[in-house]
Amino acid sequence: MDEEPERAKRWEGGYERTWEVLKEDESGSLKATVEEILFQSKRKRVIESHEQVRLGMMRHLYLVIDCSRSMEDQDLKPNRLTSSLKLMEAFVDEYFDQNPISQVGIITTKNKRAEKLTDLTGNPKKHTAALKKAVDTVCAGEPSLYNSLSLAIQSLKHMPGHTSREILIVLSSLTTCDPGNIYELIKTLKSLKVRVSVIGLSAEVRVCTVLTRETGGFYHVILDESHFKELLMMHVKPPPASSSSECSLIRMGFPQHVLAALTDQDAKPSFSMSHLEGGSGGPGLSLGGYFCPQCHAKYTELPVECKVCGLTLVSAPHLARSFHHLFPLQAFVESPMQELQGDRFCQACEGELKDKRIFTCPSCHGVFCTECDLFIHDSLHCCPCCIHSHIGP
């Protein structure tokens, strides 16, 4: 009865009326529909991302964390600041896992000023240590978008053209106190090809919408803590390169790991250059390690930038990890569960298939549940059944 006039309207109008999808359940809550909408957008991202596009994989990302008075609000437990910092630590670890040749720096803003917490470096330990210490900061005043963006630009503008320059802002306040015209700064950002994304903790703010739209970033506002985590993890994947970024040859060193024993004739104990400062933490004199091919300085961990000659030192597996993004796993075919014949078991987790949807790998036709499909596409980057079938005789 209702369907005929609706169909006619849709044909005439040609647009989706998303409000019709919202349905209340018995208690009047919209939670189920909201979750459904979120899930659909996640699936859309997976499907969209498997064309081959050029990505900016050497990334220089600045995280800007709002430390203003509104971060003391307790709607995220125990308060917004602690919760955000915890999620940031997880983000930093995941980021360096998926982008081993990139760098991160952290800026905080409060009292109408911005200050750098850590500089741009590729060492995740420094960032996690600084984030842990920052839990004790007093939240006061208003944040300043202008000052934090200009502070980030100071370093980003010196980065070479083939890298991707990004800023991710976590903004909980609804105001910003700026000493100048932020629209001018947005134009500067555009000219420097810096991509700014914002995650809002309170509500949508017009300035952030304009900022992200003009620079090509994303703007989202969180619903709750798990949504916050998802939005953060969305930024771990390298973004598509803009058409104007140059490509150039990058010089990198691939040092071999040298193991030596004390009984070898020419065993030379040496210090690693990265352990000279700091003092505590890490072994002192050691025999083996990675020696820079250009200047012969020693390091115990890779990837690192040689302090003596400035060469980027990586190992081949680090680069290979970035290939997951260039050759992404194909999206699995979604189908309703009723069509499945045979045993209703997910082939990855061996659990019973409870959802209404199942996903099938196009090459090996293995069947997976929703959770496993998300895990395979986000973290594993390869279908477990396809790998198994290659190994056997």
Next chain:
Amino acid sequence: MASLSEEVLLVLKKVRQRKQDGTLYLMAERIAWGPEGKDRFTVSHLYADIRCQKISPDGKAKVQLQLVLHTGESTTFHFSNESSAIKDRDAAKELLQQLLPKFKKKANKELEEKNRMLQEDPVLFQLYKDLVVSQVISAEEFWANKLGGVNNTDPALFNNKQEVGISGAFLADIRPQTDGCNGLRYNLTADIIESVFRTYPAVKEKYSENVPHNLTEKEFWTCFFQSHYFHRDRINTGTQDIFSECAKQDEKGLKSMVIQGVKNPFVDLLTLDDKTLDEGYGVSTTLPSTSNANRTVKESSNYAIIKRFNHHSAMVLAAGSHFWTPLCITLPAQFFFYIFFETSSTDGNSRDSDFFQPPVKKVKLQEAIEYDDLQRVNRPKTVPLNLKKSDRYAHGPVPLQSQQYTTSQEIINSVNYIRHEMANYKPNLTQVLSSTVASSAIAALSPGGVLMQTGAQQAINQMIPTEVQGELKHLYVAAGELLRHFWSCFPVNTPFLEEKVMKMKSNLERFQMTKLRPFQEKIQRQYLSTNLTGHLEEMFQTAYNKFHAWQTRRMMRKT
């Protein structure tokens, strides 16, 4: 001697220094004194070197001016002109008072910064001692990289001198606390004071006029907060406040701003009016007139508050635009009836009306009828990836020379063969190894055996005394710094870099001679058999090889 192009600001005759008559000259960058009759200056000090000036008290017979330098020395000038001694001295003092601060900041800032860095970072301090004090490299080279910012930070931001905006709520944020006996306590920070001065320049003028001559700072602020100027019902009943003039100035300022109007084609300020319908459902039909006489008491106090709010917002915006000409700031929505001053910057490409000057009517209309969220999302165009041989990414590089290598089919065949052999294995106990040979082989392959040394953690740290390790660490830091300077010269493009590379090579050799060899000899005397400096020597040798390679290439290019 004075260079001819130096600008002389003040000349004072009959000034004695060290019991000699002479003339005092104040130039653009220095102060100088020359004895009578001679052309040369015997005393000359740059303003940057002067720490402070002192004058003799007014009652004394001798009218003197003393300059104290940073180094601790002092020079005294005695003004001996009978008629105008005090005037001369005061003229010199005033001029110095104006000039010294300009030069003071520059010199002090750098020194202070250097000292601070040396104190904060003991590693840097040690490096400084090792390299500069022992004259391996000069101080300028040492500071060249450090002060400029190792991480490309702007030196201006080093001192946290960020420009700060003015929060629209700064007055509301002062939040006075009651101090128990019917009084209020206002906590003023430097930020709040600066905001007040920037927003209300009239108050700043009053401050500079009255403090510290008439009132102390505390009294000034007490007066400010008590005056009706600050409070919301600004009833100008002609009280003898120092701020009553400010109120009158503000009225004039507000009127002129309203007449200037706003650059939004849809807003005409002069036709805006505060029309209230009666309470309830607005049944009353009498139109209230806007003349002051007909206002009720309540309306007029509302009117006063609204005017105050508008004026405050306008002043905040005007103060903010001191650095930039057009401005668009969104103030917090605490004030209900304030006016948006939408003067904006220029950009023809943005769909946002804030980007246009003056806001183009067309874009404003478009904004009002279209809603972005309902439209399709336009993602920026992505660049497609053109990989010519994408299977190269799946395995490593293939060697170019013809090598003996097996195809994957051969490997599969051999695996199958071994599997077959293992399945059909029958022990042949007459042809096995003897037990002694077998047990020695097992011993060699267990942890700690001869063949398993490389896996074990070597406790070298315990074998070498900690002082030796500490010294070695310092050597590493110093050598690392020198080598970093050396490697930063490559590729050698400019003559400056050529000189630098040669200088650095000689520095490296000097370091090896003066620091490395003595250390090596010392540890040899301690009968430590391990070669502790071997790695450092390798690093130096690599650097020398690079230098020689560069030199030979340069020779070949020249010939």
